Amino acid sequence: MGEKSSLVGVADLAERLHHRPSARDFERPPITVRDQSKGFPAERRKAVAREVLGAVIGRIGPPTLYGGAATGPVVRWRSEEQTVLLDRGAQGMQLSVRHTAELESQEAAGFERGECADPAAYYGRLPYLWLLYRGSGSPPLTLPAVETAPDWHWLEESLTALLGAWWEQLPAQIGQDTAGFNIVPRSGQESALETVSVLCSEAEGVMLLVDDREVPGGTPDAVMEARGWRGRIMGWWQRDFYDLGAEGAGAAARMAVQELRLRGVPSPDGLGVGEVRCEDGGLLVLPGLAIGT
Numbered sequence: 149m150g151e152k153s154s155l156v157g158v159a160d161l162a163e164r165l166h167h168r169p170s171a172r173d174f175e176r177p178p179i180t181v182r183d184q185s186k187g188f189p190a191e192r193r194k195a196v197a198r199e200v201l202g203a204v205i206g207r208i209g210p211p212t213l214y215g216g217a218a219t220g221p222v223v224r225w226r227s228e229e230q231t232v233l234l235d236r237g238a239q240g241m242q243l244s245v246r247h248t249a250e251l252e253s254q255e256a257a258g259f260e261r262g263e264c265a266d267p268a269a270y271y272g273r274l275p276y277l278w279l280l281y282r283g284s285g286s287p288p289l290t291l292p293a294v295e296t297a298p299d300w301h302w303l304e305e306s307l308t309a310l311l312g313a314w315w316e317q318l319p320a321q322i323g324q325d326t327a328g329f330n331i332v333p334r335s336g337q338e339s340a341l342e343t344v345s346v347l348c349s350e351a352e353g354v355m356l357l358v359d360d361r362e363v364p365g366g367t368p369d370a371v372m373e374a375r376g377w378r379g380r381i382m383g384w385w386q387r388d389f390y391d392l393g394a395e396g397a398g399a400a401a402r403m404a405v406q407e408l409r410l411r412g413v414p415s416p417d418g419l420g421v422g423e424v425r426c427e428d429g430g431l432l433v434l435p436g437l438a439i440g441t
């Protein structure tokens with residue numbers, strides 16, 4: 149009874165902020181709607197996010213943009229005038245409403261790296277790492293994004309942040325759908341790289357695949373297995389990190405970067421990203437991925 153009652157209150161608040169916000173609502177701090185103490189287990193965070201998001205969608209409809217940052221979900225119901233935000237703050241899941249132009253100006257400034265020399269800190273404080281538009285509301289015409297990683301360490305931290313966010317946030321936001329992208333060589337770059345495919349879903353967690361078909365005779369099984377790959381299907385080697393839980397994001401990022409380097413890619417500048425997708429549709433963008441398009 150208490151849980152249901154609190155979710156009704158969350159939905160009531162979302163409806164008011166969406167349809168009848170006061171002038172004070174635009175200035176006040178976000179309102180915590182579900183407490184989450186520091187160190188809350190990841191599975192419980194997932195469940196709470198799913199419950200709260202479901203309650204809000206049930207009242208005001210699907211969001212304009214699903215998405216998330218390293219700190220948690222960042223879901224928005226956007227018009228040109230105002231944006232209702234559901235995200236995670238220091239105390240837990242929270243709701244707020246902001247003037248769209250002011251909010252997006254502040255978020256764009258949050259992508260500026262400045263003198264930051266710590267990639268984990270930089271990607272960890274970005275306003276969002278990924279966004280998904282599925283046809284509701286008014287999406288922005290342009291979005292800020294991170295620069296191409298200056299070295300492999302920065303790329304590894306970018307991948308770790310993005311995959312960690314996906315591992316925790318995708319189940320609550322897109323259910324059983326699978327999100328993914330391909331890392332490919334830039335045109336004119338000479339290397340043994342064809343494609344490293346990165347996938348994430350609730351059912352399988354984080355997964356990597358590498359296309360080994362262009363290597364004459366294929367890379368020997370013993371070599372690929374020593375690198376951490378666990379199976380070959382039609383010339384593609386794969387590795388899932390489901391058994392590692394939340395730690396799978398960092399492990400996958402390290403393995404992806406290692407494979408890119410072993411295949412002769414000289415630096416992140418030699419990479420591009422393609423086939424950014426959700427299998428069930430929508431426009432998926434990755435502003436926090438430090439690979440050029």
